[in-house]
Amino acid sequence: xxxxxxVLVTGATGFVGAAVARTLRQAGLTxxxxxxxxxxxxxxxxxxxxxxxxxxxxxxxxxxALAGCRYLFHVAADYRLWVPDxxxxxxxxxxGSVALLRAAAAAGVERSVYTSSxxxxxxxxxxSPADERTPVKPAHHVGAxxxxxxxxxxxxxxxxxxxxxxxxxxxxxxxxxxxxxxxxTGQMIxxxxxxxxxxxxxxxxNVVHVDDVAAGHLLALEKGRSGEAYILGxxxxxLGELFALVARLAGRRPPRLRLPIAPLMPLAWAMxxxxxxxxxxxxxxxxxxxxxxxxxxxxxxxxxxELGYAxxxxxxxxxxxxxxxxxxGLLA
Numbered sequence: 001x002x003x004x005x006x007v008l009v010t011g012a013t014g015f016v017g018a019a020v021a022r023t024l025r026q027a028g029l030t031x032x033x034x035x036x037x038x039x040x041x042x043x044x045x046x047x048x049x050x051x052x053x054x055x056x057x058x059x060x061x062x063x064x065a066l067a068g069c070r071y072l073f074h075v076a077a078d079y080r081l082w083v084p085d086x087x088x089x090x091x092x093x094x095x096g097s098v099a100l101l102r103a104a105a106a107a108g109v110e111r112s113v114y115t116s117s118x119x120x121x122x123x124x125x126x127x128s129p130a131d132e133r134t135p136v137k138p139a140h141h142v143g144a145x146x147x148x149x150x151x152x153x154x155x156x157x158x159x160x161x162x163x164x165x166x167x168x169x170x171x172x173x174x175x176x177x178x179x180x181x182x183x184x185t186g187q188m189i190x191x192x193x194x195x196x197x198x199x200x201x202x203x204x205x206n207v208v209h210v211d212d213v214a215a216g217h218l219l220a221l222e223k224g225r226s227g228e229a230y231i232l233g234x235x236x237x238x239l240g241e242l243f244a245l246v247a248r249l250a251g252r253r254p255p256r257l258r259l260p261i262a263p264l265m266p267l268a269w270a271m272x273x274x275x276x277x278x279x280x281x282x283x284x285x286x287x288x289x290x291x292x293x294x295x296x297x298x299x300x301x302x303x304x305x306e307l308g309y310a311x312x313x314x315x316x317x318x319x320x321x322x323x324x325x326x327x328x329g330l331l332a
């Protein structure tokens with residue numbers, strides 16, 4: 001890697017992609033980013049990157065976007081916990097990703113970093129932290145998104161096994177500045193900081209600063225082994241612990257009411273039926289509740305050992321997220 005090398009970043013209008021693009025710019029690389037027509041481009045302001053149009057459903061745009069690039073960071077994905085059209089999500093996350101990586105090889109891209117997710121990995125039976133070698137069981141991949149990311153990662157591994165230089169990274173639950181959408185976790189943090197989270201369903205998750213995830217992407221390019229996957233995680237927390245942390249930093253009382261999952265299932269089923277009729281994203285679905293039954297703790301030991309990955313505590317991620325929400329006028 002040399003100063004000024006041209007790199008393409010997909011998904012840079014989004015939360016993780018924007019952080020990756022900023023990190024690459026700070027490292028002295030020349031950054032080209034992609035955006036679909038009509039995308040929210042707030043995260044690209046001040047970045048100083050060239051913006052090109054690209055839609056993962058339209059392979060005709062891949063070659064022009066990749067022209068002259070030495071590296072590719074494929075961060076873009078359809079990330080939704082509920083979708084009315086599962087096939088459309090799979091076309092983006094699987095077919096689009098494979099086609100783009102093949103186009104990168106054809107364009108002479110030297111090395112690619114593919115952003116997968118811990119959603120593609122297995123979970124332990126006892127709730128202890130999982131890693132890249134934890135066996136995957138069908139029950140682990142609840143919902144269309146998780147299944148699509150697992151299938152996509154397997155397809156990317158096959159490309160690497162065939163000789164293409166691709167390193168895979170698996171971010172856990174990123175938190176921090178630039179969450180413009182916001183993500184489901186960012187919305188929960190925002191609601192808790194506003195005092196609008198009266199109750200919750202507890203579950204375990206791994207919280208990581210989005211800028212540490214971005215730094216891990218660059219380390220993967222520099223030091224990662226092709227065909228290998230690296231978990232880019234941070235700190236394991238129960239959701240109740242996360243809300244207590246948010247409340248302390250925001251000067252609020254944490255939510256006290258912890259709800260059991262089973263009695264909520266009929267309501268979640270009804271919400272999903274209504275969503276199918278209206279097309280509006282439901283607050284809760286049976287799949288979301290099934291996911292909450294899993295303790296999603298993860299170890300980043302491999303990334304620490306092989307890449308020099310060094311994430312900061314979850315408190316720093318939450319503090320930076322709250323500061324950004326406040327600066328955006330989303331918190332009083």
